[in-house]
Amino acid sequence: MVTIKSKKEIELMREACRVVALTYKELEKKIKPGMTTWELDKIAEDTMRSLGAIPAEKGYDIGIRGVPKYPASICVSINDEVIHGIPSKNKIIKEGDIVSVDTVALKDGFHGDAARTFMIGNVSKEARRLVEVTKQAFFEGIQYAKPGNRIGDVCHAIGEYVHSQGYSVVREFQGHGIGKEMHEDPGIPNYGKAGRGIRLEPGMTLAIEPMVIQGKPGILELDDGWTIITEDGSLAAHYENTILITEKGAEILTIL
Numbered sequence: 001m002v003t004i005k006s007k008k009e010i011e012l013m014r015e016a017c018r019v020v021a022l023t024y025k026e027l028e029k030k031i032k033p034g035m036t037t038w039e040l041d042k043i044a045e046d047t048m049r050s051l052g053a054i055p056a057e058k059g060y061d062i063g064i065r066g067v068p069k070y071p072a073s074i075c076v077s078i079n080d081e082v083i084h085g086i087p088s089k090n091k092i093i094k095e096g097d098i099v100s101v102d103t104v105a106l107k108d109g110f111h112g113d114a115a116r117t118f119m120i121g122n123v124s125k126e127a128r129r130l131v132e133v134t135k136q137a138f139f140e141g142i143q144y145a146k147p148g149n150r151i152g153d154v155c156h157a158i159g160e161y162v163h164s165q166g167y168s169v170v171r172e173f174q175g176h177g178i179g180k181e182m183h184e185d186p187g188i189p190n191y192g193k194a195g196r197g198i199r200l201e202p203g204m205t206l207a208i209e210p211m212v213i214q215g216k217p218g219i220l221e222l223d224d225g226w227t228i229i230t231e232d233g234s235l236a237a238h239y240e241n242t243i244l245i246t247e248k249g250a251e252i253l254t255i256l
């Protein structure tokens with residue numbers, strides 16, 4: 001069921017999303033080569049808690065038998081890691097890496113969700129283009145996120161743009177509605193047919209999240225039960241914001 005948020009609920013969504021935006025401000029300031037992904041996790045957790053929120057990914061149960069609960073506060077995925085990388089004291093961020101961070105804050109019963117791919121120092125031209133295209137894919141998609149359009153219009157725009165740039169989208173994971181639950185209906189793939197799926201209405205809150213692979217589209221899951229890597233070893237990037245559908249179009253809640 002797709003939920004339409006009331007005025008009051010929209011204010012709570014705004015606040016949860018503001019926490020996520022402020023967390024990224026902090027991470028952007030502090031992320032440096034030589035740091036561990038564990039340190040990044042602590043910065044994010046402390047920021048969220050200091051703002052009265054909790055890191056909703058910690059202990060998250062994806063509901064698949066045998067998959068452990070998510071053990072950290074954020075996801076940190078480096079280079080060929082696509083999503084759901086688990087922060088670790090042994091994992092050091094290096095000059096030239098691209099580091100995808102995915103953060104969900106829960107405050108007063110509502111979730112805000114966003115992802116960014118940070119470029120550490122001087123990254124290769126190829127890596128930079130991948131990161132830029134992934135971000136632009138989000139903006140290409142949300143041009144279609146307005147009342148009367150269908151969710152497939154957004155999905156289609158994202159997929160077409162990514163493919164036009166010579167990259168692949170991840171097909172096994174998708175964006176989603178968001179609110180009281182981290183993952184609500186509808187599912188929002190990063191590809192699809194225009195004119196298909198639910199009609200967008202004011203008051204819907206959606207997490208739109210292009211996950212883009214430099215090479216071929218396949219992915220693999222590591223033995224930790226979480227980390228997703230590219231099958232061909234090529235780079236991957238992730239960019240996500242929580243948006244609100246208004247009468248006029250999409251309002252991005254996780255950018256201040």
Ligand code: MF3
Pocket residue numbers: 056057058060061070074075084102103104113207209240
């Ligand atoms: N934040 C992710 C998303 O964009 C979900 C991560 S799974 C978790 O939907 F276990 F880490 F929470």
Ligand code: CO
Pocket residue numbers: 113114175176207209240
């Ligand atoms: Co999400």
